[in-house]
Amino acid sequence: MKAAFIAHTGAPGVIVHGDLPDPVPGPRQVLVRVRAAAINPIDTYVRAGAVAMPLQFPFVVGCDLAGEVVAVGAEVEGMRAGMRVWGSNQGLLGRQGTCAELAAVDDCWLYPTPDGVSDRDAAAAALVAITAHLGLVDNAALAAGETIFVNGGSGGVGTAVVQIARALGGRVLASAGTPHKREAVCRLGAEAAFDYRRPDLVAAVQQSAPNGVHVYWETQREPAFDQAVAMLADGGRIVVMAGRDARPAFPVGPFYVKGCRLCGFAMFKADSRRQAAAAVDINRWLSRGQLRVPIDRVLPLSATAEAHAMQEANTIARSGALSGKIIIEP
Numbered sequence: 001m002k003a004a005f006i007a008h009t010g011a012p013g014v015i016v017h018g019d020l021p022d023p024v025p026g027p028r029q030v031l032v033r034v035r036a037a038a039i040n041p042i043d044t045y046v047r048a049g050a051v052a053m054p055l056q057f058p059f060v061v062g063c064d065l066a067g068e069v070v071a072v073g074a075e076v077e078g079m080r081a082g083m084r085v086w087g088s089n090q091g092l093l094g095r096q097g098t099c100a101e102l103a104a105v106d107d108c109w110l111y112p113t114p115d116g117v118s119d120r121d122a123a124a125a126a127l128v129a130i131t132a133h134l135g136l137v138d139n140a141a142l143a144a145g146e147t148i149f150v151n152g153g154s155g156g157v158g159t160a161v162v163q164i165a166r167a168l169g170g171r172v173l174a175s176a177g178t179p180h181k182r183e184a185v186c187r188l189g190a191e192a193a194f195d196y197r198r199p200d201l202v203a204a205v206q207q208s209a210p211n212g213v214h215v216y217w218e219t220q221r222e223p224a225f226d227q228a229v230a231m232l233a234d235g236g237r238i239v240v241m242a243g244r245d246a247r248p249a250f251p252v253g254p255f256y257v258k259g260c261r262l263c264g265f266a267m268f269k270a271d272s273r274r275q276a277a278a279a280v281d282i283n284r285w286l287s288r289g290q291l292r293v294p295i296d297r298v299l300p301l302s303a304t305a306e307a308h309a310m311q312e313a314n315t316i317a318r319s320g321a322l323s324g325k326i327i328i329e330p
């Protein structure tokens, strides 16, 4: 099969587009013909060696996939050749990745793709929608009628958080970098979107939420805790999920006086049952058209290195170049 793989960690240029033997599914695995894979920031950290993961070389990059079942292992139940499936959490913790024509995936990480939902849309939603679900449901416990502010509502995670918060009955405020992106975030369900560069951002959000926001979701690798705590209502929750090396200042006084909580999590540590439960809701929202993660561009497998460079520039250098996910079509 053709695959995008690495023989050692390094810059995006270490990704080779070449031939590897077809994977052979184990007894509890499903062989998937990958029709779409999505790029996520963590793909680039793993490739770079910035996040230490057990890697078996040649290592195929990529977490997300959507496609169709080619064959199933002897112990797999409920899946058969021809079924359309999607999944995430591959290319992590010793598992091979998804940027390849074929992937052998443990059956516990695969979910049926609803009729009417394209492989591109299923792959684009995979990791970011599971992340949004874990953060909103388990961590922030967003209740219907509560207000959330999503700092970076235009990114991969942000666009999923905006839509899933709406699906849960929340009222959504967000930030984004350009007028075009702010309009797009509002089309996804945010009531208002603000320029994150505004010096009076806190005051602007307070005008829209005079009693404060119940949840502040930080997508940035350097969390803005002063801003977050200033925006929060009494009993508010901050969600952090990025910035391994960040050591920002923290406004302890106003935080505890307001009785707030700070939640942090990494989606890849959620077990397969928890992620499958998220997938049930995600499939319902995908089917109903309540969730559609924007796609910036679709690239061939041979352009995976280019896709990693673009993703890095967007997430780490904050280039603002992307307006949605990058999809790889093998």
Ligand SMILES: NC(=O)c1ccc[n+]([C@@H]2O[C@H](COP(=O)([O-])OP(=O)(O)OC[C@H]3O[C@@H](n4cnc5c(N)ncnc54)[C@H](OP(=O)(O)O)[C@@H]3O)[C@@H](O)[C@H]2O)c1
Pocket (backbone or CB within 6 Å): 040, 041, 042, 127, 128, 131, 151, 152, 153, 154, 155, 156, 157, 158, 175, 176, 177, 178, 181, 196, 219, 220, 221, 240, 241, 242, 243, 265, 266, 267, 268, 311, 314, 315, 318, 319, 320, 321, 322
């Ligand atoms: N813990 C977990 O489980 C988990 C899961 C998924 C992702 N993550 C992490 O979450 C982070 C975001 O991932 P992603 O896929 O959403 O990245 P992304 O698609 O690159 O999105 C980046 C976002 O940051 C915004 N942004 C840029 N500069 C900003 C600023 N100064 N203030 C506020 N927002 C700003 C961008 O807005 P514009 O485009 O409008 O400029 C965009 O919305 C990454 O660090 C990733 O590693 C963690």
